[in-house]
Amino acid sequence: MTLLDEFQLFLKTLGWPDWAYYSVPALTGIVIIVAAVLTIVIVFIWWERRLLGRFQIRLGPNRCGPEGIFQPIATAVKILLKEDIVPAKADKVVHFIAPIAVFVPVLMVFAVIPFDKAAILVDLNVGAIYIIAISSLSMLAIFMAAWASCNKYSLIAGLRAIAQMVSYELPVVMSLVGVAMMASSLSMVKIVEAQTLPFILLQPLGCLIFFLGSLAEMNRCPFDLLEADSEIVAGYHTEYSGMKFALFYLGEYGVAFVYAAVITTLFLSGWQGPFLPPVLWFLIKVFLVFTLILWMRATLPRLRVDQLMTFAWKFMLPMSLINLIVVAIEILLVPASLQWVMIVINFGLAAVLILLFSRMFTFGGGRVEV
Amino acid sequence: MPEITYSITFYLMAAIAVAAALGVIILRDVFRAALSLILLFMTVAGIYLLLHADFLAIVQILIYVGAISVLIIVAIMLTRDARQGQPLGKIKWVAGIVALALIGVIAWGVINTAFYLSSTPPLEETVKPLGNLLFGNPGYMLTSEIAAVLLLSAILGAIAVIREK
Numbered sequence: 374m375t376l377l378d379e380f381q382l383f384l385k386t387l388g389w390p391d392w393a394y395y396s397v398p399a400l401t402g403i404v405i406i407v408a409a410v411l412t413i414v415i416v417f418i419w420w421e422r423r424l425l426g427r428f429q430i431r432l433g434p435n436r437c438g439p440e441g442i443f444q445p446i447a448t449a450v451k452i453l454l455k456e457d458i459v460p461a462k463a464d465k466v467v468h469f470i471a472p473i474a475v476f477v478p479v480l481m482v483f484a485v486i487p488f489d490k491a492a493i494l495v496d497l498n499v500g501a502i503y504i505i506a507i508s509s510l511s512m513l514a515i516f517m518a519a520w521a522s523c524n525k526y527s528l529i530a531g532l533r534a535i536a537q538m539v540s541y542e543l544p545v546v547m548s549l550v551g552v553a554m555m556a557s558s559l560s561m562v563k564i565v566e567a568q569t570l571p572f573i574l575l576q577p578l579g580c581l582i583f584f585l586g587s588l589a590e591m592n593r594c595p596f597d598l599l600e601a602d603s604e605i606v607a608g609y610h611t612e613y614s615g616m617k618f619a620l621f622y623l624g625e626y627g628v629a630f631v632y633a634a635v636i637t638t639l640f641l642s643g644w645q646g647p648f649l650p651p652v653l654w655f656l657i658k659v660f661l662v663f664t665l666i667l668w669m670r671a672t673l674p675r676l677r678v679d680q681l682m683t684f685a686w687k688f689m690l691p692m693s694l695i696n697l698i699v700v701a702i703e704i705l706l707v708p709a710s711l712q713w714v715m716i717v718i719n720f721g722l723a724a725v726l727i728l729l730f731s732r733m734f735t736f737g738g739g740r741v742e743v
Numbered sequence: 744m745p746e747i748t749y750s751i752t753f754y755l756m757a758a759i760a761v762a763a764a765l766g767v768i769i770l771r772d773v774f775r776a777a778l779s780l781i782l783l784f785m786t787v788a789g790i791y792l793l794l795h796a797d798f799l800a801i802v803q804i805l806i807y808v809g810a811i812s813v814l815i816i817v818a819i820m821l822t823r824d825a826r827q828g829q830p831l832g833k834i835k836w837v838a839g840i841v842a843l844a845l846i847g848v849i850a851w852g853v854i855n856t857a858f859y860l861s862s863t864p865p866l867e868e869t870v871k872p873l874g875n876l877l878f879g880n881p882g883y884m885l886t887s888e889i890a891a892v893l894l895l896s897a898i899l900g901a902i903a904v905i906r907e908k
Contacts (some may be wrong), residue, residue, distance in 0.1 A: 391745035391746070391747065391748075392745050392747050392748050395745050395748055396748060464772070464774070464775070466775070467774070467775065467778065497797060498797065498867070498868045498869060498870055499797050499798050499801050499869070499870060502798075502801050502802070502805065503801050505805060506801050506802075506804040506805040506808075506809060507804070509804075509805065509808070509809035510804070510808060510809070512809075512813070513781065513808065513812060513813070513816075516816060517778065520774055532820070535813055535816070535817065539810075539813060542809075558870075559870050
């Protein structure tokens, strides 16, 4: 029973009418989630700017408040005050809807993220597929923005978005299937409860593939070809300014938060942990995953388009298929008391497969040799 | 869900679905028509949700919104003058008559069908029964396997067609 259900029962005992005790807790939950997500996203923005500063041996924003903590708020105010420019030949309606359509799916995904056993908006029994389905909506929104801008650079970014997300969705779903099989459920709460050992130990390869695939899905470095500023200006949001641009910006960090939360739930045993309260454990893990994402951005150079496609189809997809089959066989053959055998086998397998595949496809020189 | 919330949600979804469907055929701009179609898919998913078919609703979004619509949009990218749309051809009267006849047949079919309401309560967990039906032992194992082979042969066929000699 979630907190919202309890709230609902409480209102029912107070004698509220049917429609009220049903809709008031739902709306309350939505407002709380939106507020929490926006707050955490603002913290993430500050953390990213500060940490990137450290990585690049400079200070980063440190003037506004202690350690520059108020810098994101100052940035937000500045963006709000900027003029909203719409190109003359743009498709005005679609140009207006696109930033909203980017941001809404991000918030929708949080409906099934369990911050705690009870702190979840709704524990869908199809939670894991819900996340995949809803996050595929933002790809369409990016394409809407790219098309409506009537700008060739935006359009190229839109095409890249479609190619990239269609390719990387496959390995992501494949590694999610492995988790669902092991937990024998698609509900997010049950997946967390099934993890007496975090699934990152039982399925290291699946976790790695999911992490890399979700980096590509959220268009972060090294997969940020959509906004490769040396080639296509700012990609799909070249023609956006003011609050509309801010929505894209927030959406980008929101997606990073979503995937950090999903990885925490699927592979890092979610809210579970000793001593500290569950919500705090969840946030700590999310923060660690986000820092890892940031580290990737600071360290790795951007891939080329052909390298990106090769990496998805010839490297990640076969590995995720092999991982899926191996996990399925292990679930059938290895008894629950011998989980350490599984850990040893899977770590060995991951190492062997990665070595083998990196030998088969070298990314050296100027071109991909297959 | 209380009766009134249910009704409001249903009629809202239905109204948006009808409007979106009309938008698909009325809008000149092919890209906007495609977006309207996507809105239609999403409202249909919402109606599935109201009918307690949550797995179907999610799969509707995953397949239709996430994949089919991408196919449509890529096709639009290869179209010239996507913003003007296609002007009506010489056969518009014939097309109109055929469309009206089709609407008539469908409306007649819907009006004259007796719809039965099921009194069994909806399943709490839909994924496991569905999986058991698809892959279980008396189930649709053979048909789903054949579907997989069919898809594989379609992929191979596509590769064979586009391969450079």
